[in-house]
Amino acid sequence: MSTTKKIAGAALAAALGVTTLGACGGGDAKDKPAGASDAPKSKTVTLVSHDSFNVTESVLKEFEQQSGYTVKVLKSGDAGAALNQEILTKGSPRGDVFFGVDNTLLSRALDNGIFTPYEAKGLAEVKPEYVLDKEHRVTPIDSGDICVNYDKAYFADKKIAPPQTLDDLTKPEYKNLLVVENAATSSPGLGFMLASVGKYGEEGWKDYWSKLKANGVEVVDGWEQAYNERFSGSAGGKKAKGDRPLAVSYASSPPVEVLYGEPQPAEAPTGVATGTCFRQIEFAGLLKGAKNEEGGKALVDFLISKKFQEDMPLQMFVNPVTEDAALPELFTKHGVVVEKPENVTPETIAKNREQWVKAWTALVVK
Numbered sequence: 001m002s003t004t005k006k007i008a009g010a011a012l013a014a015a016l017g018v019t020t021l022g023a024c025g026g027g028d029a030k031d032k033p034a035g036a037s038d039a040p041k042s043k044t045v046t047l048v049s050h051d052s053f054n055v056t057e058s059v060l061k062e063f064e065q066q067s068g069y070t071v072k073v074l075k076s077g078d079a080g081a082a083l084n085q086e087i088l089t090k091g092s093p094r095g096d097v098f099f100g101v102d103n104t105l106l107s108r109a110l111d112n113g114i115f116t117p118y119e120a121k122g123l124a125e126v127k128p129e130y131v132l133d134k135e136h137r138v139t140p141i142d143s144g145d146i147c148v149n150y151d152k153a154y155f156a157d158k159k160i161a162p163p164q165t166l167d168d169l170t171k172p173e174y175k176n177l178l179v180v181e182n183a184a185t186s187s188p189g190l191g192f193m194l195a196s197v198g199k200y201g202e203e204g205w206k207d208y209w210s211k212l213k214a215n216g217v218e219v220v221d222g223w224e225q226a227y228n229e230r231f232s233g234s235a236g237g238k239k240a241k242g243d244r245p246l247a248v249s250y251a252s253s254p255p256v257e258v259l260y261g262e263p264q265p266a267e268a269p270t271g272v273a274t275g276t277c278f279r280q281i282e283f284a285g286l287l288k289g290a291k292n293e294e295g296g297k298a299l300v301d302f303l304i305s306k307k308f309q310e311d312m313p314l315q316m317f318v319n320p321v322t323e324d325a326a327l328p329e330l331f332t333k334h335g336v337v338v339e340k341p342e343n344v345t346p347e348t349i350a351k352n353r354e355q356w357v358k359a360w361t362a363l364v365v366k
Contacts, residue, residue, distance in 0.1 A: 151233030
């Protein structure tokens, strides 16, 4: 995926490039005392991720102090680009753990054999529906729902009920109101296309998009443009004078609008059409050929620990996958629970993604 996945907050918080988090690690070989081993156990463990990975510094420092490892985070663009680099360096990875491959790219990662199986400590706390690889080459870390968001004020002013389902979006009252991201260039765009595949099947999804096109759907390259420029409900969209009150974003977007509102509103200005959603699940895996395999295992364990899982929602605006992790009040008060998101298996996505995207592009964009 293109993984500008984490909405505005993470995009602002995420630093680009190589970031070292926490205390300093062990010294270089030149600093070793006489008689020391030429192959000391590495005290640095490297996490390769997409640009949206983030964690509270104190939470990471606690892990480092308890484990004795220093965590180095190598941010490598969006998830698709980061995964491509690991496939190209298979067997000689740039780090020890890879975080950020999701269910739209999972089969590609597994088929290329870049991970070493590892059953993480604490895996029993992960909800079973998120464990998609029974060989434990990857461990589920977070989930998030791609959904249509709506501008509450627009629909209240027009006295029109906001849409709730995919079918609703084709109705005349929503003509020229929806903006979506390009499925060929955007993670939420691809996810929304997959929601239509999950709902209408191989025989019906293209007909659905023909109806959306006839109903005036607007297509832009990515989430930033759709949500922060064209969508009238977001803070960015209001500044940009966006005129589309429906936009493909995430179920976590309303809490983010509250968190970053100036002043902070008592109620989220946007809502979620819960019958339009596709669930993304992100995974981490121990990279085959990792220089610090033991440190990598400890890091994967940390990523599904209660401490990290409860820190994650307000850092990356995603949901925990473990049973024992509680959501922050911001999510429970202003977020929504998507009971029945659309689903397409990773194997089906891997087999058909390229041809689906080509068909979607020919139908909707050209």
